[in-house]
Amino acid sequence: MEIKLFLYDILFYMSIYSFLGWVSEVTYHSVKNKKFINRGFLNLPFNISYGFVAAVLIIVLPTLYKNYILQYIVTVITLWIVKSFTELFINNIGKLEAYEYIDEESFSNSIQKISIFILAAVCLVIYTIVHPILFSLNVLLSDIIVTVIALIFGIAVMTDFCCTIYAMRTGHGQNINSKNLTLTKKIAEKIKNSICARLNKAYPGIYSKKHSDKEYIFAKGISFDKLIWVFLISSILGALIEMVYCYALDGFWMNRSSLLYGPFSVVWGAGAVLLTVTLQKFAGKDRKVFLAGFVIGGVYEYFCSVLSELVFGTVFWDYSEMPLNIGGRTNVWYCIAWGILSVVWINIIYPKMSNLIEKLPAIYGKIITWTIVLIMLCNCMLTATAMVRYTERQSEPKQKNTIDRFIDWQYDDEYMEHRWPNMIITK
Numbered sequence: 001m002e003i004k005l006f007l008y009d010i011l012f013y014m015s016i017y018s019f020l021g022w023v024s025e026v027t028y029h030s031v032k033n034k035k036f037i038n039r040g041f042l043n044l045p046f047n048i049s050y051g052f053v054a055a056v057l058i059i060v061l062p063t064l065y066k067n068y069i070l071q072y073i074v075t076v077i078t079l080w081i082v083k084s085f086t087e088l089f090i091n092n093i094g095k096l097e098a099y100e101y102i103d104e105e106s107f108s109n110s111i112q113k114i115s116i117f118i119l120a121a122v123c124l125v126i127y128t129i130v131h132p133i134l135f136s137l138n139v140l141l142s143d144i145i146v147t148v149i150a151l152i153f154g155i156a157v158m159t160d161f162c163c164t165i166y167a168m169r170t171g172h173g174q175n176i177n178s179k180n181l182t183l184t185k186k187i188a189e190k191i192k193n194s195i196c197a198r199l200n201k202a203y204p205g206i207y208s209k210k211h212s213d214k215e216y217i218f219a220k221g222i223s224f225d226k227l228i229w230v231f232l233i234s235s236i237l238g239a240l241i242e243m244v245y246c247y248a249l250d251g252f253w254m255n256r257s258s259l260l261y262g263p264f265s266v267v268w269g270a271g272a273v274l275l276t277v278t279l280q281k282f283a284g285k286d287r288k289v290f291l292a293g294f295v296i297g298g299v300y301e302y303f304c305s306v307l308s309e310l311v312f313g314t315v316f317w318d319y320s321e322m323p324l325n326i327g328g329r330t331n332v333w334y335c336i337a338w339g340i341l342s343v344v345w346i347n348i349i350y351p352k353m354s355n356l357i358e359k360l361p362a363i364y365g366k367i368i369t370w371t372i373v374l375i376m377l378c379n380c381m382l383t384a385t386a387m388v389r390y391t392e393r394q395s396e397p398k399q400k401n402t403i404d405r406f407i408d409w410q411y412d413d414e415y416m417e418h419r420w421p422n423m424i425i426t427k
Helices: 007-033 048-064 068-094 107-113 116-140 143-170 173-180 182-202 224-250 266-282 286-312 332-357 362-395 402-410 413-419
Strands: none
Touching: 007 048, 007 116, 007 143, 007 182, 007 362, 048 068, 048 116, 068 116, 116 362, 116 402, 182 362, 224 266, 224 332, 224 362, 266 286, 266 332, 286 332, 362 402, 362 413
């Protein structure tokens, strides 16, 4: 199956990733230095290096369908080539008279600080998990809108490049840069002020010279940041525990992840958050913790089974043949297990996990937390789309649009059944 890409599609994706790359650079330096440093292409709010990398990967990686090792190698090579050309461009621009807005700590130098191999892994994660969401956005937007965005981006980049080079060579670079950079500075200032305001609200005086990042406790108490990390760590541990349990029971390894990518069990992660919020007030009262966990855990497991069947038309566990089951969705024995787990969680696991989370640096902990939120949201959206299409495909295989074609190509029946071998379709 081939996903057709036209020139305006490539320019559209380049504009999106160039802007997102610029925003990420502004965000990083706003957090680090609390000031705007132009990280864009000349006078525009675009970091073209990110756009070029994205364009190459979008064109090349689909031809290496599911060959992740080759995809990774291609990504490393692409980054290295773009890095080299970026250095050459910046060195030449830096020699031009009156040009002051290319910061010496460029995209290419950022790559030197972060291992190119790590950056390649990040790019591959973005291509695999985040890009399908942008692809859906492209499909949902009309061709006219996509074409207009692509043309505006292409014309703006070429115009700015030609005007700036001409102005630099004729000695009028300072004037044209001062005028053209105004919009970019305004956008960057809004981003910087928003980020700094949120950080100062979370950690008052964080940018004061009298304070250091070490004095602030990240995710103190039961906060949003703490719950995000509890969800992440518990979902990974839950998936691994279930894999080991299935191997001990059946003698073979089975994927127990809830999502398309990564070892994440959403049921375990959300369950840990639920137990943390509802049972914390009973800490130290084991009998109450056990009884509350018995009831809450049973209801939660039953609800997850019903929700999965109603939304996706699938069932991932069925206890109908077990004694004392409740509608086949849970049973008394597992409710008892939930009660015991609740006592262990509140008294032993959560306190240690909480202390570990709070040791993260405050500012960078915030950044990593919101990065996790973005990646997990995209992963969840992609998983939900693939599951709905998988269920629909069994009774109505006809593809209605480009998104259906993409999902059928990327996540066909074989892929879905291999990912979730115990999944049962009910619709």
